Amino acid sequence: MSLANTYARYPVEFVSGEGAWLTDAKGERYLDFLSGIAVNNLGHCHPRVVAAVQEQVGRLMHVSNLFYTEPNVRLAERLSARSFGERVFFCNSGAEANEAAIKLVRKHRPRGDVIVALNAFHGRTYGALSATPQEAKQAPFAPLVPGFRAIEAADIPAAVDADTAAVLIEPIQGESGVNVMSAELLASIRAACDAVGAALVFDEVQTGMGRTGSLWAYEQLGVEPDAMTLAKGLGGGLPIGALVIGPELADVFVPGDHGSTFAGGPVVSAAANVALDVIDDEAFLTQVRDSGERLAEKLRELPFVASVRGRGLMVAAEVTTEAPALATRALTEQRLIINATGATTLRFLPPLIVSAEEIDDAVDRLKKLDI
Numbered sequence: 256m257s258l259a260n261t262y263a264r265y266p267v268e269f270v271s272g273e274g275a276w277l278t279d280a281k282g283e284r285y286l287d288f289l290s291g292i293a294v295n296n297l298g299h300c301h302p303r304v305v306a307a308v309q310e311q312v313g314r315l316m317h318v319s320n321l322f323y324t325e326p327n328v329r330l331a332e333r334l335s336a337r338s339f340g341e342r343v344f345f346c347n348s349g350a351e352a353n354e355a356a357i358k359l360v361r362k363h364r365p366r367g368d369v370i371v372a373l374n375a376f377h378g379r380t381y382g383a384l385s386a387t388p389q390e391a392k393q394a395p396f397a398p399l400v401p402g403f404r405a406i407e408a409a410d411i412p413a414a415v416d417a418d419t420a421a422v423l424i425e426p427i428q429g430e431s432g433v434n435v436m437s438a439e440l441l442a443s444i445r446a447a448c449d450a451v452g453a454a455l456v457f458d459e460v461q462t463g464m465g466r467t468g469s470l471w472a473y474e475q476l477g478v479e480p481d482a483m484t485l486a487k488g489l490g491g492g493l494p495i496g497a498l499v500i501g502p503e504l505a506d507v508f509v510p511g512d513h514g515s516t517f518a519g520g521p522v523v524s525a526a527a528n529v530a531l532d533v534i535d536d537e538a539f540l541t542q543v544r545d546s547g548e549r550l551a552e553k554l555r556e557l558p559f560v561a562s563v564r565g566r567g568l569m570v571a572a573e574v575t576t577e578a579p580a581l582a583t584r585a586l587t588e589q590r591l592i593i594n595a596t597g598a599t600t601l602r603f604l605p606p607l608i609v610s611a612e613e614i615d616d617a618v619d620r621l622k623k624l625d626i
């Protein structure tokens with residue numbers, strides 16, 4: 256096997272996908288409640304995404320950011336219009352979006368600290384990793400980028416001071432197990448940042464693009480950031496990231512400050528425009544919230560589920576058994592794709608287009624594990 260040994264992969268090879276379903280090389284069908292880790296929000300191979308990509312890929316694939324393309328300019332305008340944003344920097348992944356955010360806030364307050372929450376996950380590149388205070392992920396790669404302070408989320412408001420460039424925080428922590436930050440806490444972080452002129456940056460890489468039942472998670476929390484990072488669901492399955500920058504920081508970056516050759520190319524931008532067409536629709540988002548409630552309710556009925564938490568279709572269940580083993584059994588015995596984010600935490604990130612029948616089917620598959 257020539258692949259780098261960086262993932263504990265399951266012994267399954269997928270060859271095709273449609274909606275909430277994947278098919279492996281042997282022709283077996285799997286119900287996907289992970290969505291490529293919150294990427295396939297529209298399900299696999301959504302026909303409108305496929306059509307837009309096919310059309311664009313045959314017309315123009317890449318020109319670099321020395322030039323404009325219509326799909327990319329349109330996407331920037333739409334992301335700004337549908338958020339607090341004024342300008343958008345494009346990149347190719349969540350980690351890169353956070354790298355851009357870190358550079359932005361450092362330039363805004365030179366040599367300032369970036370405060371992050373304990374258990375946060377912001378990515379694997381050096382800046383993003385330095386913002387990810389998890390011993391196992393950071394320790395082998397020391398020394399890290401200086402200037403990050405990891406604080407218990409509840410203590411962040413008191414920690415913000417005149418040396419703080421920004422607070423970078425996930426409104427709902429994803430990789431550490433769907434930990435929802437309260438509206439009150441985020442409001443007091445906002446106030447603390449305002450008091451000293453520090454920036455507030457929301458990492459919506461996982462929570463964005465309808466995942467929580469609103470286009471952006473912050474809309475349900477009543478707190479607006481100065482910038483937010485996006486990736487995962489943004490491209491309807493293709494890799495694109497973005498840093499949306501609000502008015503306060505809109506003029507911080509000038510030509511030469513930051514860049515990326517592939518970023519925001521016309522193909523991924525065309526895909527993202529379609530993803531926005533589908534997701535940024537009140538009926539669609541209402542459906543996400545309803546589906547999330549149905550999933551949570553059904554999960555609560557399982558005998559091995561102690562509690563359920565989350566927003567929309569970003570859901571975690573605390574279980575009374577070993578979660579990683581349970582996720583493996585769900586895959587191998589029931590062909591249900593879920594994942595474990597901790598010893599006793601299961602995470603469910605189905606495509607947002609999942610049907611009520613598919614939700615019931617997924618929970619039935621868990622029931623059949625007979626735990």
Ligand code: PLP
Nearest residue numbers: 348349350376377378429460461
């Ligand atoms: N930020 C959050 C909240 C994430 O969940 C992730 C990935 O899981 C990242 C950043 C990193 O994104 P990527 O893997 O695209 O670099």
